[in-house]
Amino acid sequence: MLDKTYEPQNKEKLIYKKWEENHCFKPLSDSNKSINRENFTIIMPPPNITGQLHIGHALNNTTQDFLIRFKRMKGYNTLWIPGTDHASIATEVKIIESLKKEGLSKEKLGRDEFLKRAWEWNDKFGGRIKLQLKTLGCSCDWDRCAFTMDEKRQKSVLHVFKTLYDEGYIYRGEKLINWCPTCRTALSDAEVEHVDENSSLWYIRYPYADKSGYLVVATTRPETMFGDVCVAVNPNDKRYKDKIGKELILPIINKKIPIISDDYVEKDFGTGVVKITPAHDFNDFEVGKRHGFEPIKIMNLDGTMNDYCGKYANLDRYVCRKQLVEELKSLDLIEKIEPYNLPKATCYRCHNAVEPMMSKQWFMKMQDMANLGLEAIDKNELEIVPNRVQKIYRNWLVNIKDWCISRQLWWGHRIPAYYCKNCGNTMVEIHNPSVCDKCGSKDITQDPDVLDTWFSSALWPFSTLGYPDKTDDLKTFFPTSILVTAQDIIFFWVARMVMLSKKIMGKTPFSKVLINGIVRDDEGKKMSKSSNNGVDPIEIIEKYGADSLRLSLLFGNGTGNDFRFSEEKILEDRKFINKVFNSGKFLELVLSQTTEVKLDTTKLNIFDKWIYSKLFETIEEINKLIDNLDVCQAVNKMYSFVWDEFCNYYLEFSKPYVYSDDQNTRANACAILKDIYLNILKLLHPIIPFITEDIFSNFTNEMLINQSYASSIGYFKKETEDIEKIISLIQKIRETRLSYNVIPSKRITLVVNKNNASKDSLNIIDESRLVLSKMTNIEKVDVVENIDSENVKFVCELGEFYFYKNEVVDTEKEREKINKDIDKMNSEIKILESRILNPNFVARAPQQLVEKEKARYEYLLNSKKSLEEKLKNLK
RNA sequence: GGGAGAUUAGCGCAGUUGGUAGAGUACCUGCCUUACAAGCAGAGGGUCAUAGGUUCGAGUCCUAUAUCUCCCACCA
Numbered sequence: 034m035l036d037k038t039y040e041p042q043n044k045e046k047l048i049y050k051k052w053e054e055n056h057c058f059k060p061l062s063d064s065n066k067s068i069n070r071e072n073f074t075i076i077m078p079p080p081n082i083t084g085q086l087h088i089g090h091a092l093n094n095t096t097q098d099f100l101i102r103f104k105r106m107k108g109y110n111t112l113w114i115p116g117t118d119h120a121s122i123a124t125e126v127k128i129i130e131s132l133k134k135e136g137l138s139k140e141k142l143g144r145d146e147f148l149k150r151a152w153e154w155n156d157k158f159g160g161r162i163k164l165q166l167k168t169l170g171c172s173c174d175w176d177r178c179a180f181t182m183d184e185k186r187q188k189s190v191l192h193v194f195k196t197l198y199d200e201g202y203i204y205r206g207e208k209l210i211n212w213c214p215t216c217r218t219a220l221s222d223a224e225v226e227h228v229d230e231n232s233s234l235w236y237i238r239y240p241y242a243d244k245s246g247y248l249v250v251a252t253t254r255p256e257t258m259f260g261d262v263c264v265a266v267n268p269n270d271k272r273y274k275d276k277i278g279k280e281l282i283l284p285i286i287n288k289k290i291p292i293i294s295d296d297y298v299e300k301d302f303g304t305g306v307v308k309i310t311p312a313h314d315f316n317d318f319e320v321g322k323r324h325g326f327e328p329i330k331i332m333n334l335d336g337t338m339n340d341y342c343g344k345y346a347n348l349d350r351y352v353c354r355k356q357l358v359e360e361l362k363s364l365d366l367i368e369k370i371e372p373y374n375l376p377k378a379t380c381y382r383c384h385n386a387v388e389p390m391m392s393k394q395w396f397m398k399m400q401d402m403a404n405l406g407l408e409a410i411d412k413n414e415l416e417i418v419p420n421r422v423q424k425i426y427r428n429w430l431v432n433i434k435d436w437c438i439s440r441q442l443w444w445g446h447r448i449p450a451y452y453c454k455n456c457g458n459t460m461v462e463i464h465n466p467s468v469c470d471k472c473g474s475k476d477i478t479q480d481p482d483v484l485d486t487w488f489s490s491a492l493w494p495f496s497t498l499g500y501p502d503k504t505d506d507l508k509t510f511f512p513t514s515i516l517v518t519a520q521d522i523i524f525f526w527v528a529r530m531v532m533l534s535k536k537i538m539g540k541t542p543f544s545k546v547l548i549n550g551i552v553r554d555d556e557g558k559k560m561s562k563s564s565n566n567g568v569d570p571i572e573i574i575e576k577y578g579a580d581s582l583r584l585s586l587l588f589g590n591g592t593g594n595d596f597r598f599s600e601e602k603i604l605e606d607r608k609f610i611n612k613v614f615n616s617g618k619f620l621e622l623v624l625s626q627t628t629e630v631k632l633d634t635t636k637l638n639i640f641d642k643w644i645y646s647k648l649f650e651t652i653e654e655i656n657k658l659i660d661n662l663d664v665c666q667a668v669n670k671m672y673s674f675v676w677d678e679f680c681n682y683y684l685e686f687s688k689p690y691v692y693s694d695d696q697n698t699r700a701n702a703c704a705i706l707k708d709i710y711l712n713i714l715k716l717l718h719p720i721i722p723f724i725t726e727d728i729f730s731n732f733t734n735e736m737l738i739n740q741s742y743a744s745s746i747g748y749f750k751k752e753t754e755d756i757e758k759i760i761s762l763i764q765k766i767r768e769t770r771l772s773y774n775v776i777p778s779k780r781i782t783l784v785v786n787k788n789n790a791s792k793d794s795l796n797i798i799d800e801s802r803l804v805l806s807k808m809t810n811i812e813k814v815d816v817v818e819n820i821d822s823e824n825v826k827f828v829c830e831l832g833e834f835y836f837y838k839n840e841v842v843d844t845e846k847e848r849e850k851i852n853k854d855i856d857k858m859n860s861e862i863k864i865l866e867s868r869i870l871n872p873n874f875v876a877r878a879p880q881q882l883v884e885k886e887k888a889r890y891e892y893l894l895n896s897k898k899s900l901e902e903k904l905k906n907l908k
Numbered sequence: 909g910g911g912a913g914a915u916u917a918g919c920g921c922a923g924u925u926g927g928u929a930g931a932g933u934a935c936c937u938g939c940c941u942u943a944c945a946a947g948c949a950g951a952g953g954g955u956c957a958u959a960g961g962u963u964c965g966a967g968u969c970c971u972a973u974a975u976c977u978c979c980c981a982c983c984a
Contacts, residue, residue: 038946227981234984252984265984299983307984316982376981389982421912425979428911432980520979551978555920559978589921589932594913595977597920605920605933608946619943661924669922673931684943692942764950771950777939810941864928873964882927889928 035621035731039614041578045723049167052726057738058172060112062509073109074513075101076497076543077173078526079181079490081120082158083127086165087560087567088598089519089552092586096549096664097517098171099587102719103659105172106742112510114497115166116179117159119151121445121486122216122224122382128154128444144443151444155180168571170579170722172738177506179497181489182446189496190446190489191463193537198450198461202398202536203438205450205459209311209318209328210437212390213380214336218441219394220380221485222434223524225387227376234303236368237361239264242280242289248273249368251303253375255361256354258283259342260310261290262326268294270305284366285357286343295320312391330391350388395439395448395482402532403433409531414541418662419593422520422548429524438485445483453477491529494542515662516543520551547662550595557597568598576600580721581607587720588672592665609672610724613717616680617728620710623691623703624732632704634746639800640686641705642749643756647678648712649745655716671716679713682760689803707732715743755797758830759804765829766809772850773825773841780812781840787818790832798831822906828896851904858897865890 052058061070075097080086086094097113105111128150129139139147159180166173179186197203211220235255238247250264261283266273277294297320298307311321312328321328331341338345338353345353361367378387407430409415410423417423439448451460455474460466468475492500498507512534518527527546534542551559554566561567573582577600585606590596637645651674658667690702711732714725718737729737766783775781783805785798798805798814805811825836825847868874869890875883 250984254984297983302983309984314982314984316984319982375984378982419913425912428980523979557977591922594921599920601933602920604946608932608944611946612944615944615947617943622943658924663924665922666924669931677931680944681948767949768951771938774938777941777949807941861928868928868964871964875964877964878927886928 035614035618035728039610039724039727041580041723042575044727045168045170045574045579048723048726049170051736052172052738053175055736057736058113058174059176060174060510061110062505070108070110072510072514073101073104073111074510075113075515075517076494076513077113077115077171078516078518078522079116079118079179079493080162081118081123082155082162083120083123084158085161086570087552088570088573088586089549089560089567090165091169091570091582092552092596093517093519093549094166094169094171095583095586096547098169098173098583098722099664099719100515100517100659101172102722102738103742105738106715106718106740108741110509112177112506113171113173114177114179115163115171115173115175116493116497117155117162117181118490119155119180119182119445119486121440121442121483122218123486124151124154125442125444126216126382139443147443155182165569165571168574168579170583172722177497179493181486181493181496185499186489186492186496187446188463189492189500190484191449192501193492193533194449194484194488195461195463196537197397202401203395203461204398205393205395205439207391207393208396208435208437209315209389210392210394211378211387212334212392213383213385213387214334215383215385216380216442217334219392219437219439220387221437221487223487224381224485225378226381226384228379229374230377232373232375232377234371234373235358236304236370237284237308238366238368239281239284239290239308240366242282247366248276248281248292248306249304250306250308252308253373254310254313254354256338256345256350256357257310257313257331258308258357259286259338259345260312260329260331261308262311262321262329263290263293263309263324265293265295265298265307265309265320266305267298267300268296270298270300272305284361284364293324295323313389315389318389328391332388332390334390336386336388394437395450395480395484397436397438399433399435399532402536403430405535406430406528406532409535409541415531415544415546417546417548419548422523422546425520426523426528430528436485438488439480439482440485441481442483445486446489448480448482448484450480451477452480487525487529490526491533492537494530494534495538500537511538511542512540513543515545515547517547517549520548523548545662548593550590550593553595553597555597555599555601560598573600573603577603577607578610578723580610580724584609584668584721587664587668589669590665592663609676610721612676612680613713613721614724614728616675616684616710616713617731619684620703620706621731624707627691627696627699627703629707630700630704632708633701636701637705638690639752639755639797640683640690640804642752644679644683644686644709645745646748646750646753647674648709648743649748651716652743652745668720671720675713675717679709683709685808686804688807712743712745715740758794759797759801761829762798762831762834763805763808765827765834766805766811769825769827769836770809770841773836773847775836775841777810779840780810782813782815782837783809783811784815784817784820784824784835784837786820786833786835787816794831822903826899826903848904851900855897855900855904858893858900862890862893862897865893 077097078093080090101111101113132138194203211225213220232253234251234253236249236251237255239250240247264281266277276292279292280289281292283290297316309317309320311318311326312330318328331339332350333339337347337349340346345357379385380387407427410427417426449461449463451462451466453469453472453474454476456469456472458469458471460470466477469477494513495507495511498504498511500507530542534540554560558566570582581603585603588606651670654670655667687702687706690698691706693699714729714737718725726737795816802814820835824838825841827834865886868886
């Protein structure tokens with residue numbers, strides 16, 4: 034028995050448990066049931082263990098679950114692998130914050146203790162994330178759940194690192210890199226965010242060595258002047274042509290530096306003179322290299338100035354800047370200071386300014402990799418939906434630089450590089466070597482650094498399946514089918530997965546990428562941890578149920594478009610779930626009043642054939658839409674089929690039959706109704722899995738999740754067209770009744786003009802008499818040969834119809850109504866005339882369309898004429 | 909500075925090869941009709957941001973402009 038109303042809170046947990054206990058999330062191949070089944074695999078973008086999931090994750094995972102459930106019911110051998118990401122820097126930042134509250138620091142704690150804390154953190158938040166995913170209904174295979182830092186994934190990382198090192202793709206070197214003085218680690222280019230900052234442009238006088246005056250240099254970073262190796266001008270700048278080669282005195286530290294020329298310098302910016310500080314600026318580094326200058330480091334790793342800066346040593350760079358500018362002013366070496374906006378490079382985790390610094394780090398050579406990434410797109414191995422994202426992906430790969438993969442952090446994959454203290458030999462090994470393979474010394478230390486967190490995520494499509502071991506999973510499920518993810522990690526993650534999968538596995542890791550839109554709050558702001566406007570899905574689910582949330586996320590939002598989340602929308606959409614439930618209650622009711630029989634599809638009436646046709650159409654369209662990853666439209670189709678066609682029409686059509694006095698008619702009508710309804714549950718299961726499963730269990734002894742997807746017995750063209758006509762007749766009757774103010778409870782007569790309706794039409798009307806009576810409160814249908822034109826007339830595809838004047842009269846109303854109709858017709862006639870009377874249209878538009886428009890035109894003219902006549906006769 | 913997207917009914921949105929603008933919600937009218945008032949039936953409401961262009965025909969294609977959003981970026 035279905036409950037009076039559906040209470041998701043009491044049901045969902047139990048249903049999920051039932052699915053898990055029955056191993057419903059397992060691929061068929063686990064139990065050798067997948068003979069000849071196509072595989073369908075999704076790897077879940079592993080959420081960071083830094084916190085908990087918000088609605089954005091819910092959208093992402095609902096989309097994946099929708100696809101997985103759909104494909105599972107379609108008979109695919111489906112696998113959805115869940116997992117979490119250790120999020121090296123992000124988690125470390127969080128742990129350090131929490132240590133601070135205890136008065137601790139990571140240094141005080143020591144590496145081993147710190148890592149212990151990190152694992153505890155993982156247990157806590159990783160566990161919470163899994164709970165959230167289960168609450169949402171995600172049908173992923175938890176036995177295959179992976180963590181980027183677990184033993185198997187560590188093994189994958191070691192193997193890939195060693196492979197790429199041996200092939201020369203991974204190298205160590207001292208280069209200018211992005212350094213976060215707050216997190217005290219190197220960052221990759223992708224981890225640097227640029228924010229606009231109001232700053233200044235300082236014009237500093239650099240005196241000539243020959244005391245012939247000074248040259249004015251414009252800079253945004255006065256404090257880096259200690260590291261200047263030269264000053265550059267554009268070779269074509271007439272102002273400075275004769276100055277090239279002369280020497281300047283670098284103020285404060287009084288060092289001679291030359292004036293050089295380089296095309297990099299823009300004549301029109303500032304004074305056209307640039308100070309060159311190779312150790313602390315990426316452009317300057319290149320210029321310095323071109324002209325053979327050694328970079329001079331002037332900063333410590335914590336962002337303070339180093340000993341090279343004399344009295345400014347150990348001052349924070351910004352404090353130094355302030356004091357230095359004061360000193361320069363006092364020396365009359367500041368020409369002027371202009372306000373200036375510049376993009377400031379900041380750390381994507383702590384949001385503090387990052388510094389370009391010279392540092393010895395590990396890098397991955399990216400040029401070949403990028404070509405692999407581009408090849409995936411060029412050779413159509415990879416399709417990104419929506420298509421525009423492809424450009425973003427391509428653009429990043431075209432401008433790629435080597436990837437700095439080492440981080441001066443503790444929480445992460447420790448780099449498997451070992452250094453011999455005796456001979457300086459470097460070894461990269463999967464297993465900790467006990468002696469140096471060159472000199473035999475036992476004095477060996479492992480590199481203290483860890484890998485960029487995105488290194489392990491880049492291996493996700495094959496590390497989750499068991500690489501480097503040649504597992505069955507890897508054989509069966511790689512490459513995977515679709516990746517569903519957010520736009521902001523295209524570079525961090527998607528591009529790197531493609532490159533490394535192609536490099537290591539020789540294949541693109543997935544053939545399609547579906548990019549979800551960004552979830553915003555009800556004010557339109559992006560939901561994120563930093564804005565603190567994230568909503569916990571569990572909070573919403575406890576209030577409205579997981580199905581409501583899922584439906585709200587998938588319904589009415591263009592796939593890939595941004596999505597504005599609001600509880601009001603959930604309230605609106607939840608009505609649909611209620612509707613589904615109530616139609617189930619109706620089925621239960623009528624079944625209770627009959628003895629159930631097996632469905633006999635040879636005994637379908639015109640209405641049954643119509644609904645089966647509609648079901649057929651709906652499924653066809655859904656298949657096509659999901660193939661194109663147009664989840665939004667697919668859900669729309671389901672929605673309107675269920676609500677409009679099934680609930681609003683078919684249920685009403687079926688009533689005369691399911692309540693029929695004839696036991697056989699009644700039993701078969703119920704069987705058909707049940708069949709359609711169970712198909713609807715199948716249709717909807719991927720969106721709203723819990724309630725559909727619950728209702729299904731009420732009518733069958735099987736589990737819905739395991740059923741094959743909805744199917745229809747076929748498409749009946751004639752009957753479908755007939756019912757469409759009946760529906761428009763019903764609408765016309767209702768509309769006419771209402772416009773004459775005929776109260777709904779009044780039973781009136783429908784009159785058909787025999788001379789103006791085809792025999793076929795009369796048959797259809799006859800067959801639909803019961804339904805018409807039920808749905809429009811028609812007492813009887815009179816078929817007549819002649820009828821007084823004073824009666825109320827209306828026309829639809831089936832022919833001319835009338836209501837008896839004495840049953841509906843209201844002359845004034847009718848006059849009003851006719852005038853209104855004529856107005857409507859006039860405007861349509863005008864539009865049609867503009868086409869039909871246009872020789873160009875007639876000549877160039879498709880013939881079929883021209884004919885159609887002409888016919889419609891004729892029809893309107895006739896209708897209008899008869900209405901005008903009627904208006905004249907109206908007394 | 910470069911690039912991408914958005915602009916459609918009061919609101920938040922959909923609109924798949926160009927062919928007379930759509931659903932939800934809100935509002936209005938009438939209904940507690942035996943699945944559902946979280947409902948049913950019906951009505952109103954849009955120069956599809958603006959200006960041009962291509963076309964017989966443009967929300968849809970092209971070119972500008974405006975406003976908003978996002979991404980990328982080393983002009984010191």
